[in-house]
Amino acid sequence: MQVVYTPAHLGHDITVETFMGLSVPANEVAERAERIRVTLEADGGFTVSTPTEHGDAPITAVHDVGLLRFLEVAWSEVRAQGIPRAFLAADTYPNRSMFEGMSPEAVARHVREPSHVGGRAGFWGLDSAAPLVAGTYVAARGAVDVALTAVDLVLGGADAAYGLCRPPGHHAARAMYGGYCFFNNAAIAAQAVVEATGERVAILDVDFHHGNGTQQIFWRRRDVRYVSIHADPDRQYPYFLGRADEIGEGDGAGENVNIPLRAGATNDDYLAATDRALESIAAIPGSVVVVSLGFDTYGSIRSATSRSRPTSITRSAGGSRPSAGASSSCRRVGTTGPRSARTLEPGCVAPKAGPSTHGRRADSGRAAPLPDTCNPAALTVWPWRTR
Numbered sequence: 001m002q003v004v005y006t007p008a009h010l011g012h013d014i015t016v017e018t019f020m021g022l023s024v025p026a027n028e029v030a031e032r033a034e035r036i037r038v039t040l041e042a043d044g045g046f047t048v049s050t051p052t053e054h055g056d057a058p059i060t061a062v063h064d065v066g067l068l069r070f071l072e073v074a075w076s077e078v079r080a081q082g083i084p085r086a087f088l089a090a091d092t093y094p095n096r097s098m099f100e101g102m103s104p105e106a107v108a109r110h111v112r113e114p115s116h117v118g119g120r121a122g123f124w125g126l127d128s129a130a131p132l133v134a135g136t137y138v139a140a141r142g143a144v145d146v147a148l149t150a151v152d153l154v155l156g157g158a159d160a161a162y163g164l165c166r167p168p169g170h171h172a173a174r175a176m177y178g179g180y181c182f183f184n185n186a187a188i189a190a191q192a193v194v195e196a197t198g199e200r201v202a203i204l205d206v207d208f209h210h211g212n213g214t215q216q217i218f219w220r221r222r223d224v225r226y227v228s229i230h231a232d233p234d235r236q237y238p239y240f241l242g243r244a245d246e247i248g249e250g251d252g253a254g255e256n257v258n259i260p261l262r263a264g265a266t267n268d269d270y271l272a273a274t275d276r277a278l279e280s281i282a283a284i285p286g287s288v289v290v291v292s293l294g295f296d297t298y299g300s301i302r303s304a305t306s307r308s309r310p311t312s313i314t315r316s317a318g319g320s321r322p323s324a325g326a327s328s329s330c331r332r333v334g335t336t337g338p339r340s341a342r343t344l345e346p347g348c349v350a351p352k353a354g355p356s357t358h359g360r361r362a363d364s365g366r367a368a369p370l371p372d373t374c375n376p377a378a379l380t381v382w383p384w385r386t387r
């Protein structure tokens with residue numbers, strides 16, 4: 001299988017993040033992507049290549065151009081405004097209640113992007129969990145190019161392609177970054193496939209956390225079906241979206257499929273959810289599936305439930321065979337399409353992750369042996385003919 005990777009992510013060199021007001025060791029660190037790369041290279045079954053630049057257009061096809069421009073200049077603004085910080089994170093976000101009683105027209109008229117870069121970070125940001133440093137923009141652009149190059153490979157005839165995207169993307173909405181995510185790599189990839197093929201595209205998101213950004217971007221779209229298996233948002237980030245009754249609206253009604261798992265979910269629960277997700281994907285026509293391949297399900301569900309290990313698409317970094325659960329899940333995927341047995345192989349060779357819940361570790365002062373956070377390798381693009 002072909003893997004796309006760029007060292008540009010190393011510039012997004014995060015060492016600390018904030019958790020409930022405290023500075024804690026960062027979870028979404030460069031080491032994670034490097035461990036994946038090293039593991040894939042050692043496996044011998046993967047060909048690693050570098051991405052090609054795709055420009056602004058694929059980004060602004062799903063993102064507000066203002067978000068792009070803010071991220072482009074944010075760090076230089078931090079320095080220009082003399083802010084002595086190691087990273088940029090907002091502390092004021094426009095909570096919806098701030099504008100209660102105002103008409104949508106009044107909000108549009110009065111709520112504007114401020115000039116202070118801290119205010120701008122709050123204007124465009126979701127939370128304090130996406131620290132921005134000098135190399136963040138270049139890294140985020142690199143991740144987008146990785147995703148788009150993976151699309152190019154698949155549309156060019158590859159059976160599948162694995163985009164080792166860092167920073168991740170699925171929490172980034174049309175006009176918002178957050179949750180370690182700056183540009184929504186999977187959404188940009190799906191949009192590129194739609195534009196190139198005219199077909200409907202499915203996104204399967206198996207990260208532990210709900211991909212609120214991907215859901216938002218395609219909420220009213222019929223041409224992209226978003227299917228996500230994730231932890232119950234009543235208990236886990238992003239808290240405010242991800243419930244089963246969020247099905248989309250307008251043309252997108254029925255195209256958003258959320259499958260939240262309760263705390264204490266078992267292997268059987270996870271595999272049943274996987275079956276349901278794959279059935280939903282198989283129900284629509286199209287030839288490409290984009291997989292948002294976050295591996296934090298492995299440790300996070302385990303730590304969140306303190307029960308069995310429902311993980312299904314990971315194995316240890318040392319190259320051991322997939323667990324029984326992993327094999328089962330891959331077989332499940334293998335039943336859904338003629339080429340799909342190869343689809344989730346990248347997931348099967350991902351590093352084993354340590355427990356955390358999107359950086360919300362209870363033992364926040366102690367670093368995990370292997371950092372485990374959202375979407376370390378954000379997507380696999382997969383050509384897949386439905387019946």
Ligand SMILES: [Zn+2]
Nearest residue numbers: 207208209374
């Ligand atoms: Zn996650």
